Amino acid sequence: MKLATRCVRAFAEDDPYGAVAPPIYQTATFRQPSAVTFGEYDYSRTANPTRTLVEQHIAGLEHARFACAFASGMAAITAVTRLVQAGEEILAGDDLYGGTTRLLAKIAPRQGIRVRWVDATDPEAVEQEIGPDTRLLLVESPTNPLLRVADLERLAALARRRGVLLAVDNSLLSPVLQRPIALGAHLVIHSATKVLCGHGDVMAGVVVTDDEDLHRQIAFHLNAEGAGLAPFDSWLLLRGVKTLALRVERQSASARKVARFLAEQPGVRQVFDPGVGPVVSFTTGDPELSRRFVEAARWFTIAVSFGSVTSSISLPCFMSHAGVPAELRGRLAPPADLVRLSVGIEDPDDLLDDLRQAFTVAEAGSRSSPGHPAGTRSEVCAEPVFCSPD
Template structure:
């Protein structure tokens, strides 16, 4: 059976009514036959049938044992960090999502958890950053927003040798393109708001663990701290996952066409997309992923905030907004939006330049999206003719 067929038929038919769609159990509590005697549910914070179905589906998608759904991606990350205690250390990717950096630096560092940021594409840098106190290695691959690629299997071996966990943020790739648990990771986390949901209509996060013991620990924090995903949002997320394979396939095709267009544009300095042979992580991405994803980032030859602002306010189909992974194309300026919480010096050192622009390529026709980018370059040139010369546009 193909993975797509398996996914579709892993979504159960309701035994009570025969409903082919998963019912929304919009209830706060469940009647018990006697104290502690119930049908597997007692209070909806602890467990809910709709959320439980979602958690089982996501665990299967990632090839893991336990899925845990949260009210946001950051709530999911927060639950993982609660596995740590004062004195523990984290080795984290330097090109990290701004929200994760904020959580690490502004919340958990004050509780005595130290974070070392390194280029995880460099295996020796990972090894050098590990100390006897290291408890967790934190990867994004591809990273947000410069799309660096890290070797999951190799870093999993490093983590195992040093008796620490490896967590991979798999938001950008999605389980359609990459399954880190099958490559040795211990934990996978998603901002399910993005590709898993896919329609820009919910906020959610999910964690999947490779073994049940670790899953039970994170499940404990889900219940103890209460950042659960609602039944209705669980239903929406299941509905989004049903078309995940089809959507990701088109995201990838469109993103490659746009990356190829940008690579030859005279106003563009660098294009970050692992599907391009020019990308330093291309060979590794080809090895450990089944596709290259729907995110494309690029910098302008004039590396200024003003140049980027002129461009991102000139598109029509690409809407200026936070987030990514939806059916409609979005763009953002990470330096002033998604990564604003990271100090400028640290942000630039990680490769997030002042002019870097991130595209979340949607499901529109690729020719229409390229036409939109072309007119945006022309419009931006009118705003800043000295810095955005678009002569000889192809």
């Protein structure tokens, strides 16, 4: 069965009433067969039929057998870090979502876990950094927001040879464009809030694996810590996935048009484009020019996150990556002039017209502010003054 068909055919058509859409089991608890035996479901924190359905569906799309759905992407990542014991180490990519960096830098050490950072796009550097205590290699590919691409197959072979778990955050591409399990990864993580759901109306996370023992451990933490996805959110995610293949195809094609347009603009210093997916980033050399550009956009909504059907724009340094701890900003924070675009499903010509007028407005502001000439600086992201890192 082709992937686009799998996205739509989300559940077994065995509903006793012939429902063509899966029902929502909006219940906290379930009647049990007796006072001393459990049925298949007992309490929705542990499991719920609607959540089970979306877990099975996403696992299948990733060509794996198991998945756990969480209340957010960060809850999913937190569950993966629970696989690491006190005294062990996480080796993390050095271009990760700001919330992930905050979790690893501020929370993991409190559990006795050491965290070190490495350029995950350099397999030789990764191999050199893996030590006797390294338990988990955590990477994004493409990374967020610089969109750097790692050789996942090579990293997987390296991790397996060294006895290290490889977890890949696949939020940006989704299983439509990349399936890390098939490349050898042990675990796949999704912020399902983003591309998987695709409508900006669900907070969700998913951890996928083909390893039954790893799945049991992740499921145990989901239940023990109460981080499971609620029934209604599970249903919304299931509905969103039905259009996943269509959305990704349209967004990816439009994003490439946007990338080509940006590459031709004199006010753009560098374009970051992985060649697939809905996200494109660029620098201008001037944080103030970038700010004016973002605020001049009309069809690109100023908002964090990415992957929705509606286009959005942000300054990651001050928004999605504001949580990078101050002591790590010099190495791990994006530059202050970096603009990230998440391209939606609007007509690409309308989006290009919007970007064109935003450049006009931003550059007009540059001419009226001679103290900050465009294209002269690309500063390291400093501590944000209008967005708390906490």
